[in-house]
Amino acid sequence: MDSKKPSSRGSKPSRTPEPRTSKQKPQQKAAKRLRKSSLSKAQRNFAVFNKDHKHLNKYENLELESSGSDGDDEQDHSGQQGSKSNKNNAREQVVLIEDDGTQDPREIDTIEIVDSGSEEDNGVPNIQKKSASIDPQEDGSNALDDNQDFISLSMSSDGESSGADGDDQVDNNTAGDYDYDNYDDEYPNEEPQKSKQTLNTDYPWILNHDHSKQREIADWLTLEIKDFVAYISPSQEEITVRNATIGKIRRAVKELWPDADLHVFGSFATDLYLPGSDIDCVVNSSAGDKENRNCLYSLASFLKRRKLATQVEVIAKARVPIIKFVEPESQIHIDVSFERTNGVEAAKIIRGWLTQTPGLRELVLIVKQFLSARRLNNVHTGGLGGFSVICLVYAFLELHPRTLSADISTTENLGILLMDLFELYGKNFGYDHVAIAVQSDGASYLPKQKNSNLQNPRTSFSLAIQDPGDANNNISRGSFNIRDIKKAFAGAFDLLTNRCFELDAATFKDRVGKSILGNVIKYRGKERDFKDERSLVVNSAIAENELYHRKRGRIVHDDLFTDVSDEEKEQDIYVVEKPAKKKHKKNKTKKKESTAKDSASEVGSSAARKKTSTDVRSSKNVESLMGLDATDDGDDDGYDPLNPPVDDAAKPDLTTKSVNAQTRRDYWLSKGQTL
Numbered sequence: 001m002d003s004k005k006p007s008s009r010g011s012k013p014s015r016t017p018e019p020r021t022s023k024q025k026p027q028q029k030a031a032k033r034l035r036k037s038s039l040s041k042a043q044r045n046f047a048v049f050n051k052d053h054k055h056l057n058k059y060e061n062l063e064l065e066s067s068g069s070d071g072d073d074e075q076d077h078s079g080q081q082g083s084k085s086n087k088n089n090a091r092e093q094v095v096l097i098e099d100d101g102t103q104d105p106r107e108i109d110t111i112e113i114v115d116s117g118s119e120e121d122n123g124v125p126n127i128q129k130k131s132a133s134i135d136p137q138e139d140g141s142n143a144l145d146d147n148q149d150f151i152s153l154s155m156s157s158d159g160e161s162s163g164a165d166g167d168d169q170v171d172n173n174t175a176g177d178y179d180y181d182n183y184d185d186e187y188p189n190e191e192p193q194k195s196k197q198t199l200n201t202d203y204p205w206i207l208n209h210d211h212s213k214q215r216e217i218a219d220w221l222t223l224e225i226k227d228f229v230a231y232i233s234p235s236q237e238e239i240t241v242r243n244a245t246i247g248k249i250r251r252a253v254k255e256l257w258p259d260a261d262l263h264v265f266g267s268f269a270t271d272l273y274l275p276g277s278d279i280d281c282v283v284n285s286s287a288g289d290k291e292n293r294n295c296l297y298s299l300a301s302f303l304k305r306r307k308l309a310t311q312v313e314v315i316a317k318a319r320v321p322i323i324k325f326v327e328p329e330s331q332i333h334i335d336v337s338f339e340r341t342n343g344v345e346a347a348k349i350i351r352g353w354l355t356q357t358p359g360l361r362e363l364v365l366i367v368k369q370f371l372s373a374r375r376l377n378n379v380h381t382g383g384l385g386g387f388s389v390i391c392l393v394y395a396f397l398e399l400h401p402r403t404l405s406a407d408i409s410t411t412e413n414l415g416i417l418l419m420d421l422f423e424l425y426g427k428n429f430g431y432d433h434v435a436i437a438v439q440s441d442g443a444s445y446l447p448k449q450k451n452s453n454l455q456n457p458r459t460s461f462s463l464a465i466q467d468p469g470d471a472n473n474n475i476s477r478g479s480f481n482i483r484d485i486k487k488a489f490a491g492a493f494d495l496l497t498n499r500c501f502e503l504d505a506a507t508f509k510d511r512v513g514k515s516i517l518g519n520v521i522k523y524r525g526k527e528r529d530f531k532d533e534r535s536l537v538v539n540s541a542i543a544e545n546e547l548y549h550r551k552r553g554r555i556v557h558d559d560l561f562t563d564v565s566d567e568e569k570e571q572d573i574y575v576v577e578k579p580a581k582k583k584h585k586k587n588k589t590k591k592k593e594s595t596a597k598d599s600a601s602e603v604g605s606s607a608a609r610k611k612t613s614t615d616v617r618s619s620k621n622v623e624s625l626m627g628l629d630a631t632d633d634g635d636d637d638g639y640d641p642l643n644p645p646v647d648d649a650a651k652p653d654l655t656t657k658s659v660n661a662q663t664r665r666d667y668w669l670s671k672g673q674t675l
């Protein structure tokens, strides 16, 4: 157990009032005032999404189960095939995995690539079947079936606590049992011990960035979030390595198939990658004929022969067939899919969201790291994938009453917003009834009842996010472990809130060297600099995606294939996306327009951290947006969360403003009242 954990966390349940200090008395008054404000109504309406009105308010044990082999199994889930392959002399093999989305992925074949030294005609490799039906369990099931493979966040240390899956168990509120050191990043450092000694901290983003003197504890958290994002944002070298890696793979693809090109999408094309994130690519060809087993193997073996791929897996029988491998020089994990454009379309949409939504990048990266550290980010084990995270956070920011009402400056209130996000998706969101829809220009809630495509036939308790590119696709349907994800979010809310109270009551002296964010997020990768160098070097994935869309815009026919690796790109597309100049309310009547426009390359830069209210967006009255009118009697029943009113025409002309410190304090205190 963590001997460093604050005593208050262990001994005080979340509802226990903090000892009153002279500092807190005026805050109590402020909280009373707050109840009458529109803010409390807005908050109440966030709670409406939980039909059962169950506010879990339980600590979650964020400790990973150390007992048994589960952890080990899971630890290597992504590398699992690699380790199996090692036993089978993986360097010479391509592993075939079946994953059609209806069951858990299974390794069904191992193909040996025979490198004869000469190139096969047309890239067709000499493939020999090595073995078949490498099934983890003879009966066709595997550990994933009963969720044993998942490292549960449920209580596990006490004999009487919840079982393996924690379903429907009452959680023991044993707040003192955390062991925050006992989980690791998805991409663990190769030299964890050395790194730990050097840094002597799990939250390296606070090194030389001490905010303990902040008077507003929420500001401290906001600053830490920005520091974390700066800490993990890519350096010039990292971007260059990613660019070069893509270049190498693309050249190989074009050599193998002259009619094809490689497009990048996913987090590298949206600037939402963590240091260890994979690169998602798609091969599109003018013939449109590459999505078949033969082509998958052809490319896999070709890349292998060219020493551009190790740990190669061919997942041919999936809904989206892909090959996965690690590029040996950069050690970057790469996924290649075939003949589809939804990913490159989505990348464009996401970059649009980033431009229009200050704070989106920061919160997405925090949530991604949060999930990654708990191994709740792997869709194959029911976790939440990066795409779902982006949509969740975007919907949260789009629909948050205080951002909707232009009441707060998002980038100045990231701390509060992060807590609200954890609270919403951890405690209040009505997973049973509500689906989330995200489009290129906004987000909304949908009733699951009326959208059968978004319903999970097995359980109503599921996360449903409508694909912005395909209304019939629920992008989070694979996240079957939503129960644990929800618990983790709820636990994070409690942890952050308690930590804030604890540090708020502490003396400045005792605060030094402490972290708020470190209570829920750890980073144990290699030591990094605080260099967000995205503005110094072109991210070629973004540049190419921009070019792709420009070219697509010019194509009359809906051709699938668009080659972006031609002359034009060299000439005019490699333009660093300069941070948009902030327009300081030149036209006050155009409040709907995003004025901050923190571009994807800008967010996280020091310039973006200056206090500003220019990121305040649309001005809608909180009450009207949340379904409350002036005659609202405080009864939540009058509001239908499944049909939130969207009355653009009736937008009140609210004055765009940044909240003052007192308002922030009030809001912050109101969080504590829920405990």
Ligand SMILES: Nc1ncnc2c1ncn2[C@@H]1O[C@H](COP(=O)(O)OP(=O)(O)OP(=O)(O)O)[C@@H](O)[C@H]1O
Pocket (backbone or CB within 6 Å): 265, 266, 267, 268, 270, 272, 273, 274, 277, 278, 280, 342, 343, 344, 346, 347, 368, 385, 386, 387, 388, 467, 473, 474, 475, 476, 477
């Ligand atoms: N369930 C899905 N349905 C449709 N498209 C999806 C789905 N999941 C992923 N995608 C596509 O693949 C892209 C990459 O998804 P992924 O979940 O890897 O997110 P990411 O932003 O790359 O995060 P990470 O850095 O964790 O890999 C998405 O932007 C989207 O275009």
Ligand SMILES: [Mg+2]
Pocket (backbone or CB within 6 Å): 266, 267, 277, 278, 279, 280, 386
């Ligand atoms: Mg990805």
